[in-house]
Amino acid sequence: MALTDHSDLFVSVHEDGMNALVKHIMQQRPPLFNYGTALFEQLAKKKRELCSPIDTAKNYNGPLITVEDPLPILGSPLPIGMDWCFQLSKLAIDFHKGNAIALPAELDPLQPQHFALQAKACFGLMCPDDKKAEDILEEIEGAVVTVYEENVGLSDKERIHREREQKDRRPKDEKVRPLPPGKLHCFCMSLYLTGHFEWGDVPGSDQPWLKVRLDGLEIVDIGPDPLESMIECYLRNILRYGILPRIMLPMEALVLDLTGMSEDLAGYLGKQLLLQPTPIGAGVPFNPAVEDDQLKLFIQLNIV
Secondary structure: OOOOOOOOEEEEEEHHHHHHHHHHHHHHOHHHOEEEOHHHHHHHHOOOOOOOOOOOOOOOOOOOOEEOOOEEOOOOOOOEEEOEEEEEEEEEEEEOOOOOOOOOOOOOOOOOOOEEEEEEEEEEEEEEOOOOOHHHHHHHHHHHHHHHHHOOOOOHHHHHHHHHHHHHOOOOOOOOEEOOEEEEEEEEEEEEEEEEEEEEOOOOOOOOEEEEEEEEEEEEOOOOHHHHHHHHHHHHHHHHHHHHHHHOEEHHHHOEEOHHHOHHHHHHHOOOEEEEEOOOOOOOOOOOEEEOOEEEEEEEEEEO
């Protein structure tokens, strides 16, 4: 049976093509996948090894890292922090049958009409050199003494009020000063998840919505087991209640008005020419369909 027996148009994307595209984007736009403080930007420019090597295209000469502020030291009277980096070194997708990603036992085998994602991420924290940080420690101790002397004889309520005033007087653009670099500690993990597409109703809307549903999530290379379970639970709920609801699409967003794109075509036809997903039925049981290592979309041409 031809793929267009139950639809007017058929479009598919193979997992190999999508993975090649993702790899190309990661090589051409490394700052989208690598974040850290200015120290790590300097290390990357000098070709110093980070938690994970940054793979770039041969002709790429742009920035390697998106620069962020140091990780603040909580409780310090001075704005100081630690250098850190976060790197997403691998992203891959696998459409059923499930042969592009080696899933962990908890998610294997990949079920029909499902897809799998794999991501490898590393977090690095630069532990400061205590000897080089002695001068900063003296500044902190001096700041503590100053605050103590200013607050002698004040009640708890007055002391809290003064501390808030002192905090408010700090410049809004005051930057966090990083501690002197010492030894880099890296932590890497691999994340696997499985999911599927489905059409469903949404309260307050009279049209169907295309949703991405999370089915399973598993992290490897983390211990002990209770820590792994807690992180998996947190990430699962971030995806299920924070991220995936934001990327669902209404049917009207998937309708393309061809005549609206061309006044000449609209005048010639005198009608609307619409492209929209083929309704699910006996001929098209899944749309989009995830099968044969592809993401398939069946499209219907309507004249109204």
